[in-house]
Amino acid sequence: MNRATSVFVSEPGDRSVLQVREHDLPDPAEGEVQVEVGAAGVNFIDVYKRQGVYPVPTPFVLGEEGAGTVTAVGACVTDLAVGDRVAWCQSAGSESTLVNKPAHLVVPVPDAVDLEVAAATMLQGLTAHYLVTSTYAVKPGDVALVHAAAGGVGQLLVQMVTARGATVVATAGTDEKLEIASELGAQHLINYTTSDDLAADVRQAAGRGVDVAYDGVGASTFDASLASLRPRGMMVLFGGASGQVPPFDIQRLNRSGSLFLTRPTLADYVADRAEYVWRAGEVLGAVADGSLRIDVGGRYPLSEAAAAYEALEGRRTTGKLILVPGA
Ligand code: NDP
Secondary structure, three states, X not given: OEEEEEEEEOOOOOHHHEEEEEEEEOOOOOOEEEEEEEEEEEOHHHHHHHHOOOOOOOOEEOOOOEEEEEEEEOOOOOOOOOOOEEEEOOXXXXXXXXXXXXXXXXXXXXXXXXXXXXXXXXXXXXHHHHHHHHHOOXXXXXXXXXXXXOOHHHHHHHHHHHXXXXXXXXXXXXXXXXXXXXXXXXXXXXXXXXXXXXXXXXXXXXXXXXXXXXXXXXXXXXXXXXXXXXXXXXXXXXXXXOOXXXXXXXXXXXXXXOOEEEOOOOHHHHOOHHHHHHHHHHHHHHHHOOOOOOOEEEEEOXXXXXXXXXXXXXXOOOOEEEEOOOO
C-alpha cells in the first residue's frame, strides 16, 4: 500500500467542496502503471464535474490529465517500465501526487518535452487537434471564428488553424488577451465584451460569413456564432464556459442557411488507442519541435487547487493552468 495526496470533491458545489488530503493507494492492478505525477492540468471539465453539471458519484479525485514518471508496473504490462516518462488525458483522478493509470491510457513523452509542459498539452492540445482535423477539417483559404482565443484551447486552435493556411477571426474579453491571439497568428481581433453586434463585427472582419465557428464559450456567444456562418457553414459548440446553451430549435439551421451543428467531445475522438496515440504523437511532436507553443499561464501547488479554479472561472487566466505536486 502506498500513500498519495489528492484533490477531492466531497460533494457537488462551489470551490469550497474541494479538499486536499492524504489517502491510501494500492499497488497498480493488472494492466495498470503507477505514476509519480509531475503535473496535472486544470480544465473547465473539472468545474462542470465539481458543480454536478456532469454528474459524478462523490467523493472523487478531480483532474482529467497529467504527466509523470512510472514508479511501478502492474501485471501484463509489457511496453512500459519504471522510469518511463508518460502523459495522459481522459483519465479521471489526476490531481494527485501518485496515481494508478490503465497502461492503454498513457502515451510516451518525447525527451524534448518537459513533464509540466506535457501535462499542459494533453487535454487541450488533443481537443484542438480533433477540432481542426476531424470535426471540421480546416483547409487553406478557410476562415475560422475562434472564441476565447487567449484561453487554453483557444491559443492552440489559433495556432493549428493558422498552420493549416486558414484565417482566424479571434475573440476575447480584453485587449491584452487579443494581443496574445494576434501574436499566435490571428488576423482579425474582436473584443466581444465591448462589441454591440458580434456577428456583424465577425462578418465585417472576415469579409464574409466564416466557414467554421469554434465556440467553447457557449451560452453568451452561441447565437452570434450561428449568425457569423456562411451558408452551409459548420457550428462547432464544444463547451460552455459562460454557461450551457439552452435547448435549440433545429429549424434555425434551415432558416440560417442550411448550417451544420455539432457538439463534439474529446472522448469520442480518442476512444480508439491508435487514434489517441496518433493525436498525442502529432501534438507532443509539434511541441517538441517548437512549432506549437504551450503557454503555461500559472503553476499552483495541489494545496492551492481552489485558487487555480477561482482564476479560471473568473476569466483571469491565459493559456493553461497546472497543478504541480512538488511545488
Ligand atoms: P479557457 O482557458 O478558454 O478559459 C475559459 C475562457 O472562456 C475564459 O478565459 C474567458 O475568456 C472565456 N469566457 C467567456 N465567458 C466566460 C464566463 N462567463 N466565465 C468563464 N469564462 C468565460 O478554458 P479551457 O481552454 O480549459 O476550455 C475552453 C472551453 O473548451 C470550455 O468550455 C471547455 O469546457 C471546453 N472544452 C471542451 C472539450 C471537448 O472535447 N468538448 C475539451 C476541452 C475543453 P475571455 O475572458 O477572453 O472571454
